[in-house]
Amino acid sequence: MAGAGLFRVVAVALAALTLALPILGGPLAGTSLGVSPYLANIVGQIATFALLAIALDLVWGFAGVLSLGHGLFFALGGYLIAMHMLKAGYVHQGVVPDLMTFMGWTELPVHWTLFESFPYAALLILLLPGLVAFAYGWMSFRSRVSGVYFAIITQALTYVAMLLTFRNDTGFGGNNGMTGFVSLLGMRMGDPSTAVWLATASLAATLAAFLLCGRLVASPFGRVLVAVRDDEARLRFLGYDPVWPKLAAWTLSGVLAAIAGALYVPQVGIINPRSLSPELSIEIAVWVALGGRGTLSGAVIGATVINVLKFWLTGFAPDLWPFILSGLVLLVVVGLPNGLADLRAPRLARLGRARHDP
């Protein structure tokens, strides 16, 4: 496997960053080597995007299931952590969330019960998106909905979820979403150290997911996934039931996306329905496509490259970004079928994998 070396490089880089950031942003902050909280925040955000890309690459790159709706799981994780932070702030610090004010609630509804407890919220962040992913995946894979159909329906699902959360009466804060967080696990929002610790946690989570998925795709289970991608009908003919491996990968992917969302929201301080827009969900696929599907390192690199570019460009030319993004996508899908990996091994791409579309 050509990507094995790159895999190690990315893993080492992630590990190094995870270890270095608390030092560079902590004791060394303010020195010439130090990392500002602003920069740490951006690194943290990009790490959650990389996690999101890993999640999508697991199902798209390896199992051949393209989701244009991973924003749904991302937002689910984000809304759950936001509910935890609002509830905890309300219970412990007595900060009344804006949400309650404009909804005219005198107290938080029943389903917010226990949300002040972090373990409970964390459990839900793992369980709820997992359950949603499982239910939807089970219905789709069982009836052999796949390919473009599957992708379109995931997008429609996310779109409908966006329409629902935009409404005030669904209790997600409508257009304004949820914001005004006070603290998370005792760390006050807005503190420089909080930014550094959140970024470190995001890097650590991304590294863990990276290693976990790396082990997974190299295992027999991963071989089955690739077989599903390459020829599902033949696999079925050989006696395998492709539903369960697909479902397992899909559910894990949903949970990883939710974790990314839960790490992302405290760092940006807001969650609103725009994270459910088809735009974000498709962008995730763009990161993966750019980095190269089917290699986890490609997913991390793609997400990093595009988002660094985005942070840098939206600073001085926000109107330019959509043009750059669409240009990049067209360039990648037309010119570099395996993403940036093609830049290193153009001949390989032309010979083999380029012909194949999972």
Next chain:
Amino acid sequence: MHFFSMLFLLAAFAASSAHADRASLAQGVCAASLGDRVAALGALAEAGALGDAEEARWALRIVEAVNDRTLRCAASGVFLGEGAAALDAITLLPAVAPADATAPPINNRQRAAAASAAAALALFTEADPALRARAVTALERRREALGLPIIDAALAVETDAAVAESLAALRARLLLSDDDPANRIRAIEAVAQDATLRNRTLIAEALATEADAAVRAAGEAAMARIDSRLAVGRALATLYSGLSYASVLLLAALGLAIIFGLMGVINLAQGEFIMIGAYAAWFVQNAIRAAAPQFIDWYLIVALPVSFLAAAAVGIVMEALVLRRLYDRPLMTLLATWAVSLLLINLVRVTIGTQNLEFHQPFYVTGGIPVLGDFIVTLNRLFAIAVAAAAFLGVVAVLRFTTFGMNVRAVAQNRAMAGAAGIDARRTDRLAIALGSGLAGLAGVALAPLYNVNPNMGAGFIVDSFMVVVLGGVGSLAGAVAASFGIGQINVAIEPLYGAVAAKVVVLLLVIAFIQRRPEGLFAPRGRR
């Protein structure tokens, strides 16, 4: 005295010498009894209404003089104004009012009658429809000087539709408050002839103060009758607006289905092709307005081929530059067409702006034909339906009866075999993309008089049109029709009850539930999976 006033009134009705009438009418407002003076104001209004415009202006003059107390009564005649500056009330020529001329006493009842008479006469003297409408509103409150002959005369000469409508309602109210119960029942029956919500309210209002049991029964029966017809009308109206939404969906989905059926490419930019069609229509409108303003009403017709070609051209460019390299990678075409849509939206946003475009509404898309109850066949929706129906028939004809159509069907069934039989599959693809994009362009024209046109308009249609394709099955025209009508109707039926979002949720859940059973769509041919 009463006898004399009766004489005056009779004289007012007689169409003899105008000045003799005027004399008796003018004498009437000088009558000694209050009741006579009030009656005289009514007679003035009626004389003005039944006479010519000149007579109406004269009557209004007298009524106003009574109201602002410049009218003077004397034994030698009736005058407007005092002393040497006075006018003779009958001829309106200068005359000297005698010193003993007095203003007739006036009270609130008389003032009300004067205001009512003035409003009634304004219906005949005012040239501005807005002022006439205000006069009708005044008459609704003050009916003292109002009689059926006046309203009928006003209806006969009224040119403004809105004023005429409120006059008709006023007439109905007047009849419904007739003194004779038999007449009231007759009035109820007459009003109930036209089953509209407005007429139902009229009857309900009249019944609120009705004492007579027979009239009540008749009124309630009439209201029940109106209710059932209104319900049918509402159902028809819902069906109709669902039909118009479905026809726009059908246009967008037909293109998607053709492209998907042929190449397995889902065109995420189809919504933006709708937008391009609408913008092309806007350019056509502006060009016609600049070059030949007298033909501005026909721009929508001119826009049909122009928008079709504009969207088709963009589709061909997209095919040539992007899609042809991706035919064996359907999932990548999703990303590619999404990038195209992002590019198109932002190009339009940067070059033209994000505001909603202003469209001229030609006569053939404004107004509607009332059918039953409050159900009106609005012409803008009819236009969309007509465009969709014509385009659908055109597509069916092209696919059935032309060589190109045969090639499309052959390539869709078996690309390699079609190629072996000498069909240029790539050329067929390109033409099919042009056809599919062009159909979206037509959808843009069809909805230009119906919806907001801005760079983001495509997003609203894209999800629904995908649902149509998923539900209708790939490349199946009958399926696309059935699915678009189903989805259009569900949207419109649920929207008024639970809102647009609920409609989308229900459609999506139905589609997900549906493809559990039939992943190939409604009308897909049976085959191996």
